[in-house]
Amino acid sequence: MSADRFRVRVTKDHLVFSAAHFITFNGNICERLHGHNWRVSVEVEGLLDENGYVFDFIALRDATQKLVNELDHRMLLPTQHPMIHVTADDREVTVRFEERRWVFPLEDCILLPIANTTAELIAHWMAGRLRTVIQAASKHYVDRLRVDVEENFGQWAGCELLVDGWPGMLH
Numbered sequence: 001m002s003a004d005r006f007r008v009r010v011t012k013d014h015l016v017f018s019a020a021h022f023i024t025f026n027g028n029i030c031e032r033l034h035g036h037n038w039r040v041s042v043e044v045e046g047l048l049d050e051n052g053y054v055f056d057f058i059a060l061r062d063a064t065q066k067l068v069n070e071l072d073h074r075m076l077l078p079t080q081h082p083m084i085h086v087t088a089d090d091r092e093v094t095v096r097f098e099e100r101r102w103v104f105p106l107e108d109c110i111l112l113p114i115a116n117t118t119a120e121l122i123a124h125w126m127a128g129r130l131r132t133v134i135q136a137a138s139k140h141y142v143d144r145l146r147v148d149v150e151e152n153f154g155q156w157a158g159c160e161l162l163v164d165g166w167p168g169m170l171h
Contacts, residue, residue: 003047006054010061011041017072019110021117024083030097038119039150040068042130044163047141055134055142063133067126074110076117086111119157123149127159134163 020035042064044055077086077095085096093109095102114121127147134142148158 005045006048007043007045008054008057008060009041009043010057010064011039012061015040015042015061015064015068017068017074019071019074019076021076023116023118024081024097028083028098030100033102036151038071038122040064040126041148041150042126043146043148044134044142045144045146046163047143049139049141055137055140059133059137060130063130064126067129071110071122073108075104075108076122077104077109077111078114078117078121079111080113080115082115119149119151119155120159123147123157123159124161127161131161131163 016037016039018035018037020033022031022033024030042060044060046054048054075093077093078084079086083097087094088106088109088111091106093104093106093111095104112122112125114125124147126149127145130147131145134140134145142163144160145163146158146160148156150156
């Protein structure tokens with residue numbers, strides 16, 4: 001097998017989700033609640049398999065679409081932020097930051113295991129989930145995964161992860 005490197009990139013008009021969030025920065029500054037129409041693009045890199053594929057476009061698109069669907073029309077809330085306290089019961093999610101308090105219907109929220117709902121950390125969360133899908137594929141030669149998230153037109157953030165466990169991976 002050749003040592004040449006190949007890439008597959010998926011970016012579609014339907015890999016978009018509308019979601020609300022707020023972030024904190026500079027210690028104790030908290031943005032107002034607002035929303036975006038986020039776009040996602042995913043790229044994998046590696047060696048070709050016997051079919052001439054790095055990874056199947058359709059499988060990558062469908063796995064990404066599933067994540068986009070989970071986030072679409074939701075309130076994105078971080079569960080690992082040291083100053084944002086998120087509690088949920090069977091009906092509602094309560095969020096507190098200093099003296100501020102928000103209450104949302106549970107079905108309108110997605111609780112993300114991240115420290116802040118920045119585009120960078122959302123991309124990292126998505127990359128982690130997609131890496132699991134890629135690693136579970138029966139045969140692949142992907143060793144690098146990149147997820148880019150556009151928060152606003154022309155404002156992209158990305159995360160690149162290594163993918164362990166593919167057959168013949170060099171260590």
